[in-house]
Amino acid sequence: MIHPVNSLTRLGRGTLFLLKVLAGIPQLFVRFGLVTKQMYSVGVQTLLIILVAGLFVGMVLALQLHYTLSTFGAEDTLGLLVDLALVRELGPVVAALLFAGRAGSALTAEIGLMKATEQLSGLEMMAVDPVERIIAPRFLAGFLSLPLLAAIFSAVGILGGYMVGVDFLGVDSGAFWSQIQAKVDFYDDVMNGVIKSIVFGFIVSWIAVFEGYDCLPTSEGVASATTRTVVNSSLAVLGMDFVLTAIMFN
Amino acid sequence: MFKSIELSVGIFVGAGLAALFMLAMQASNLSSISSDGFYEISARFDNIGGLRVKSAVKVSGVKVGQVKAIDYDSESFEAVVTMQVEDKYNQFPKDTIASVFTSGLLGEQYIGLEPGGDEKLLGNQSEIRHTQSAMVLEQIIGQFLFSKASENDNQGF
Structure with missing residues (x-):
């Protein structure tokens, strides 16, 4: 049961938490090893699923588009359509959804379990701020x-x-690339896609670390926090994608 | 152990940057944007049809520049199109004709320049005097129907 006051309280808590995390980021540049370690578990270990998914999405896009385009005799624009679809929408969005499922859930579960087993309070007892030491490197690595x-x-x-x-399918290789290079604009298409993925990285990492830090310190609480991370960050990514697209390509 | 983590993160970041570089150089127009300078010429049209900013400017089918801005002059009731032409193509005579063409039957519109015979050349910020507007399909159909109808009227008498 979602209660509006509770949701707003959570939103406020999440925002204050985000400010604390952001304040903890500058000291990470002194100890960048913490971030490197997290980039391994967040980035490198997500790489395989991204590679496989990207390859298959591109392949199926080409198949589907070729089927439709060939009825108009416009196979030469295949590369252009695949490129635009990937760079503008599918690259940032699908990567963010996979990232939420693969890395975001793992972040939440890890932090939640640390909370449930009182490792975070243990750090506090030793006068180490868990937000600076545990949360900030994970947030920055995801971002x-x-x-x-x-x-x-x-x-x-x-x-x-x-x-x-x-x-x-026998599309001409020269036409494939020349259509792309003639019509895809670096700033309007590629850079806007990059900006999208930066925004998504921020949102997904924020939701993942907050849900972990905010969960009920029980096994059930960790489980539902992990679920919430995947659901909420997927919805947030798709919603933000619409807003960003409306602003960028208007 | 930590060294191998650092190595794999390094490979990951390198691959990411390489992907970005490929998107920039191979999969977009960044490599084909000329680093040369541009000079600007403008032209006035009664009707520009579907011309847009960044539409191509072509001579004999070769792209020499692009449309930089489209404005409307509310005193002369004309569209003013400002074009960027690459510096290396600076040999256009003063009486060059600018027309709005369509590539293919339904393709996008571009400006075609047809050089004239004047000895003076178009410089920066100069204006092309001879222009030809875009063909608007509805107008052509309207004219056709009108002339058909008047033919029928004449036969009646």
């Missing part, structure tokens, strides 16, 4: 990783589209 993952997703997707379109 830095997602734009890179989204760029890899788009690039691999385009290569997958090339593989299916040019190698299997």
